[in-house]
Amino acid sequence: MRKSGYFFFVAEPLGLSYTQSRKKALRQACAFLWQAQAQDGAWHSQTHGLLKQGVALSPFILYTLLQVSPAVYAPNPQQMEKALQFILSQTPNLEASQALVLEYPNYTAAYTLLTLKKVNAQKYAAHIARLSNYLRAQQFIEHRQINARRPGYGGWGFGETKLPPGELGHVDLSHTRRILEALQATQANMQEAWLQKARQFLAACQSQQKEPGQQGSFYYSPVVLGANKAGQNTNGHILGYATATADGLLASLAAGLSVSSPSVQKAWAWLRRYEQWHFPGGISPQDPAQWHRTLVLYHIAVRAEAYQKMKHPAKQWRERMWQALQPYQQANGSFANPEGSRNKENDPLVGTALAIIALNAAQHE
Numbered sequence: 001m002r003k004s005g006y007f008f009f010v011a012e013p014l015g016l017s018y019t020q021s022r023k024k025a026l027r028q029a030c031a032f033l034w035q036a037q038a039q040d041g042a043w044h045s046q047t048h049g050l051l052k053q054g055v056a057l058s059p060f061i062l063y064t065l066l067q068v069s070p071a072v073y074a075p076n077p078q079q080m081e082k083a084l085q086f087i088l089s090q091t092p093n094l095e096a097s098q099a100l101v102l103e104y105p106n107y108t109a110a111y112t113l114l115t116l117k118k119v120n121a122q123k124y125a126a127h128i129a130r131l132s133n134y135l136r137a138q139q140f141i142e143h144r145q146i147n148a149r150r151p152g153y154g155g156w157g158f159g160e161t162k163l164p165p166g167e168l169g170h171v172d173l174s175h176t177r178r179i180l181e182a183l184q185a186t187q188a189n190m191q192e193a194w195l196q197k198a199r200q201f202l203a204a205c206q207s208q209q210k211e212p213g214q215q216g217s218f219y220y221s222p223v224v225l226g227a228n229k230a231g232q233n234t235n236g237h238i239l240g241y242a243t244a245t246a247d248g249l250l251a252s253l254a255a256g257l258s259v260s261s262p263s264v265q266k267a268w269a270w271l272r273r274y275e276q277w278h279f280p281g282g283i284s285p286q287d288p289a290q291w292h293r294t295l296v297l298y299h300i301a302v303r304a305e306a307y308q309k310m311k312h313p314a315k316q317w318r319e320r321m322w323q324a325l326q327p328y329q330q331a332n333g334s335f336a337n338p339e340g341s342r343n344k345e346n347d348p349l350v351g352t353a354l355a356i357i358a359l360n361a362a363q364h365e
Helices: 018-035 057-066 077-090 105-120 125-137 173-185 193-205 242-254 262-273 296-309 316-328 348-363
Strands: none
Touching: 018 057, 018 316, 018 348, 057 077, 057 105, 057 348, 077 105, 105 125, 105 173, 125 173, 173 193, 173 242, 193 242, 242 262, 242 296, 262 296, 296 316, 296 348, 316 348
């Protein structure tokens, strides 16, 4: 149960193992999202106006659902086709002369690319190529008059449509990770210069401080300093924290770094050292913004993804993950964090998708 911001262990349903309980919750979550699909094939937020049109939310949800094995939950083909048609109808003309006007432009493009690649790479090859070209053009490097001395060099951001040349927008690790994963899915050449520049951005987001609790951790952005949820120390150094570190590890792998690379290993050591699932480590509970309560479902999802990617063998992490996640499940199978408005986790569409990511990662034992 959950009370006044504190978490309590929830006992397993009688007769169900942890594995069975997680799988049941995964099926229920998938069923909820498919039932929440609108007649036009999209998922429209009823909680956040920015997501009401379904342009950004729909490819994210569809891609998340398609990661689940049909043996666990098989989608209705007609529903899947309607979702695809909506996504394709909303994908704008990505010619260089056109402006991209979406709710979250770069997230939308990345998840649309990943979805089309997952469904039928050959059929949607032209769409995938154009999305790939669009995302490559969004990188903050020389063609945008950003040089290697700038802190956001090599990264990606929100995708502002009217950003002047030479100006950095909302450059961050979260966008960069998703775009790298999308471009990796296109089997991009891992030796290309743009990818080396992306690695430079990732290095800029990883703490090199030797003080306790920092070495190997990642933070959200070296540009948008106020968006770093753990803040800065008295020396002005940006502090790393769990959600950014998990994203940083996953982004590093998507950028072609090996599991054994120093950057990945340092991030992995940090995550295991600060293995707490109920809230993101590194963010102070005394923080006035209370981000440790806002980022709960996102933290569980990205940490689970990192553990699955690193092939962590211990079953205990799956049990701990489920103990942290289970209190957020509603009677209708959805998940939501009532204190997660700032990160949109209070929206059952977003919260349930994040829960599916975590539960599905735990399926790969």
